[in-house]
Amino acid sequence: MDKVVVVIGGGAAGMAAASKAKRTNPSLRVIVLEAKGFVSHAPCGTPFYIGGYFDDPNLLVHYPVEVFTKKRKIEIMLRTKAQKIDFDGNIVYAIGQDGEGLELSYDYLVLAMGAKPRRLNVDGEDLENIFHIRHMEDALPIREKLPEIENVVLIGAGFINVEMAEAFIRQKKKVTMITRGTRVLSRLDPDMSEIVEKELISKSIDLRKEEHVLAFEGDNRVKKVITDKGEYDADLVIVGIGVEPYTDIIRNSPIKLGYKGAIRVNPRMQTNIDRVYAVGDVAEMTHVVTGRPTWYPLAQIANKMGRVAGSNIGGVPMEFNGVAGTSLLRFFDLSIGITGLNSREAEREGYRVKTVRIEASDKPHYYPTARKIWLKLIYDEETRKLLGGQAIGGETIAGRINVVATALHAGLSIDDLYNIDLGYSPPFAPVWDPIVIASSVAMRDLAKKSKHRN
Secondary structure, eight states: OOOEEEEEOOSHHHHHHHHHHHHHOTTSEEEEEESSSOSSBOGGGHHHHHTTSOSOGGGGBSSOHHIIIIISOOEEEETOEEEEEETTTTEEEEEOTTSOEEEEEOSEEEEOOOEEEOOOOOBTTTSBTEEOOOSGGGHHHHHHHGGGOOEEEEEOOSHHHHHHHHHHHHTTOEEEEEESSSSSSTTSOHHHHHHHHHHHHHTTOEEEESOOEEEEEEESEEEEEEETTEEEEOSEEEEOSOEEEOOGGGTTSSOOBOGGGOBOOOTTOBOSSTTEEEOGGGBOEEBTTTOSEEOOOOHHHHHHHHHHHHHHHHTOOOOOOOBOOOEEEEETTEEEEEEEOOHHHHHHTTOOEEEEEEEEESSOTTSTTOOEEEEEEEEETTTOBEEEEEEEESTTHHHHHHHHHHHHHHTOBHHHHHHSOOOOBTTTBOSSOHHHHHHHHHHHHHHHHHHHHO
16 A cells, blocks of 8 residues: 655745656655645745735745646645644544545655744734735735725834835835834844945934834724834834744644754654654754754745655655755845854854955956945854854855855865955956955955064
8 A cells, every 4th residue: 555645835845845756756645734725835935926016926935736736746735724643543634625634644744744834922912904914815915905005004124025115115105114123124234234224224214223112003904003012003013023933733742842942853854752753943943054953935945855855755765964044135226135143143153253355346347237246244253164144245155155154164264265266257246256255355354463473
């Protein structure tokens, strides 16, 4: 009898696991339970749909269901929500789209429930036109409501809301951004996030820092956001204060949790229960710099974790060796990237933190598309080990952040980074690449300090 694989969750990680398991071992029967109406969707694209970059929401779906059911021979059960798992009996209890109770026996189980948005838990948070975005389906009603919207309030100043700010400005809405923190994009060091703040304000965003939301007011539909420092008109609100692993279904189960409440897994994505795997935003991961557990709810990580689990289920051993938390973001013409540890995180890990930040041109000054770039490197003074990097500028920062990410995965030092043979041609980079300049400045600073000690 064929072995049965049940995957709970049809997002990036779940579908990667299902596809790889079936491809590796075609004799497996693979069943995916998805609580929403789509699988293999791209929630990262929702700000661009809302912002009017394209009009067809189906473009947010990487592959239609038919690709998986007909071509890959995977069984997909849409709008089917897993309710309970009997780990002793190997049974998943679920509710189908018709409300009927289902029992699915499994030989292998993949937990890929993803993450859920955090809530403020204040009065009025369930009023109409208040959204907590995590799935592409959340974007559909927002786009439909745009003609009747004038004032948008964004709660939180992380990556998603910076992208949402651009989306609503493009749609000619008045945007207020409220954060309880002291700055936007808190993963960046303060001197880097300040650059982004100035850009936000230049686009007429009303940025309100160090304010706590106390309540929402309205008659069925939200009308005002009340904070400890004032109140703001609101026709639509996005609560984007972060996400957390969606582990409700395994609460009080024998599954062990780890960092930030994510499911603890080994490099093969196995949990503490035999033949039960966890992948994507619901699972913890290992940081390549520190070697410690960490958690980044990012699509590229989820896809890889799913692929690793599927390969192991299919019988071909594979391991996932860790992450640097590499993230990219664009706000209008300003591109932002970060990888590895920021200064605060590095200090908390016990490193003797040194940083270097340069301002340079990403191409020769005479080339017509040359742009200013801010590049910051974080490294350890004693070992000279590279710990992280941040960059702001034009689109070329993506390649440079990826170079730093590669160096982090390789465990390189600031000296190694200087010695990498980077390509040069005026349309792409100056002869002295900003990465080379930054690492050279860091080496010079270390040499000065060493000379001073002697």
